[in-house]
Amino acid sequence: MPHTSARDRIRLASLREKIVSAEEAASHIHDGMVVGMSGFTRAGEAKAVPLALAARARTHPLKISLITGASLGNDLDKQLAEAHVLARRMPFQSDPALRRAINAGEVMFVDQHLSETVEHLRTRQLGPIDVAVVEAVGITADGGIIPTTSVGNSASFAILAEKVIVELNVSQPLALEGLHDIYIPTRRPFREPIPVVGPDSRVGLPFIPVPPEKIAAIVITDRGDSPSNAMPADAETAAIAGHLMGFLEGEVAAGRLTERLLPLQAGIGTIANAVMMGFIDSPFRDLTMYSEVLQDSTFDLFDAGKLNFASGSSITLSQPKAEAVMADITRYKPRLVLRPQEVSNHPEIIRRLGIIAINTALEFDIYGNVNSTHVNGTHMMNGIGGSGDFARNAYLSVFVTKSTAKGGALSSVVPMASHVDHTEHDVDVVVTEIGLADLRELAPRERAREIIANCVHPLYREALSDYVERATARGGHTPHILEEALSWHIRARDGGRMVEPLHLAATA
């Protein structure tokens, strides 16, 4: 009976009387409220209460502002969007139904650096939070909340909210206790340095400290996290990984890095996960990660003896990997820590540690400006997430993408990015399956040369060379022909291809 074991997980006995149904817990949430929910990259989100809220909204409409850590699993954003519960959503999402509502202007989406949301909450530039809903594996004898597979913004949500609802998830192993390191930076202007000096620094508490009287309801659940939707590596992602490994070997040979490299960060998704897999057969050793989401590759690197320690804000795994890892979590735990996303993504720590940051671009332009979010400059995909936190402050900021999309109809390298999330100032290296361009210390005209020579699919190389040549003849630090700069996107928007077949080079 999960219920029995659930009661045991609530060590502060007086809180056991707060156990209610999801519907009753959701009744604390009213129209117009600001609600903070756990969940980061489909891991550790509150599950029962948002579903109960969506169900209620179908007959009794209400609108809330929903703030999470990052994306939610279990189709929660879909359910909430389709029930028209979301007036406002931040700071990240990755759900197709919600995306449609955002692009239709039905949901006001605030696309925010993941490290910043709680800074805004703490200073009341955002909020206040009325209700926090946080998934937990247990509650300590003092009423502290022990998170599950993510920390995200849960700690600050719970600390800052008027009321806290705990979803006690008995399908999550209690052995996760001790994995989390809850540190909240002190208030400005009297903030102390954050004492994290390495990926393995432990500087906080293993639970979220809240006064027990703030816990308004506890809901017992047993629904698991959604598995990762990252795809397996393929020939192109393996080629991207290979180019990056070659580059890093060159950095070691040049004496700029050791074979331990520097702490690694990798964005969420197929390509970043596949790139991390590339380290398994690399000459590097004793690696560490200081990242936001830990994917399958993290545990494959542990198992391969390549990785010494991994710090993140969530663990998001495929179904088979989740089963294997959770069954053996006690063995991995000494080499793992999950932190609030404010700390995992904190500019102070990222700059201090000297992170090698690997994030995925939707497209980049010939000068190295990166679009991470907007299809054809207008339509939101997911959001900037933590990529800006890392790229801006990294030792080395790498962006990866396949050189084409939609079966070759779109080039991922374009004359001018149709939307800029990362400016050329924050982009050191770009990699596609074609090759790698090292843009460090180069002027824009030099960057264009490197990118076109190394990263562009042969189909598009001639068209881009032609563009940059004609643009350069007009002069300028960053040459462009404004009339043509977005023409590739206009054609993609209208006809699904960036360049007419007539003007494509013969395939190499």
Next chain:
Amino acid sequence: MPHTSARDRIRLASLREKIVSAEEAASHIHDGMVVGMSGFTRAGEAKAVPLALAARARTHPLKISLITGASLGNDLDKQLAEAHVLARRMPFQSDPALRRAINAGEVMFVDQHLSETVEHLRTRQLGPIDVAVVEAVGITADGGIIPTTSVGNSASFAILAEKVIVELNVSQPLALEGLHDIYIPTRRPFREPIPVVGPDSRVGLPFIPVPPEKIAAIVITDRGDSPSNAMPADAETAAIAGHLMGFLEGEVAAGRLTERLLPLQAGIGTIANAVMMGFIDSPFRDLTMYSEVLQDSTFDLFDAGKLNFASGSSITLSQPKAEAVMADITRYKPRLVLRPQEVSNHPEIIRRLGIIAINTALEFDIYGNVNSTHVNGTHMMNGIGGSGDFARNAYLSVFVTKSTAKGGALSSVVPMASHVDHTEHDVDVVVTEIGLADLRELAPRERAREIIANCVHPLYREALSDYVERATARGGHTPHILEEALSWHIRARDGGRMVEPLHLAATA
């Protein structure tokens, strides 16, 4: 006789024999070298050696890579550009002759966040530095170099260079000694937290420590810094200041700030300086600055009793203000500190202190993306400077500009920024003389509404409203009509005006 007093300023007597002419000192610099020179916002630059180098290059051509703190005074970049000495220049400049050479593709300009250059040098991603040329008011008994009116990157240049040339400037008061705080972050991955916890923290040495045997030459000079080229406040800059003061008063009333506000940063130039002057008649008190350049307004705020402490990397003043301040520097010194630009602009410190950052935009778009650097998307003005260091990590990131330029022919608010230096994620508030738009926690469609209603000149309001309405009808998180998005810049480039008079609203 300056020469006598100059010798006394070299307290390590053995170094006195290193005194040579500027020409002889410049002979240490050879074709192909990487040279680091002092100088930040026209303050404290090495003067005699670069002029001697330019003179020599006119008969004996050579090319170097020149790295400075930021912009140079005394027409040095002009002299060097016109003598074709510069193959590569970073991380900032503001000279019209050099700008022409950059835009013509003759000088490879690397436009870099000011906090990052020495990180790249230290990790050998850039450099090594062959020769450092540093202006000083004196040399300590141990051979330490005491900088003049700026620190910039001088400390790391001197520490990392093979050879150091000191320009001992006897026109700079020796009383500047003690003003500087030279702290160099430790090497990664074992870096300690930087111990700066307030604008007035002193954490380093009052001189640049270098082994005396590295000092290859000392040149005695008496040429002063160029005066600031900031213009006096006018009705429009006063209106910008007024809007910002009103906004900050609202923040105090809402309990989000106290009347001491938070440490202030202001970019270089006329508008930022004028905005800072607005604090003189404000209700705020006991203010502090944690900025990069300290301009006339800093000292006016001291004199008005509004400012308690100012931290920067340089002091750049008008001629009369420079005379008054330097004559009285002993009185100001306890409330001043000059730091390496890596520290004044460090993401770690900026985020920790909670800076209110005020920087100047060249233009911004209806969604709040800021262009700080490129005219019509292609031609470099000066560079991003420190604006990205501050905007990205500030408590509050404010961008200011007049609503129009060129007598109204250009709107500073455009459909789509023709170049993006600061993405909407890093822009909280925009201000023109028309008004202020508070963009915090708003989705792009809401941002457009606020910006058009509050910041746009009445001449352009209708045209922008029309654009955004038609764009929004097409859908998207960030609506645009790609065919028209850059049309304002195309017309400006070709005909000098962004919108044909026919399509301008009747002047309000």
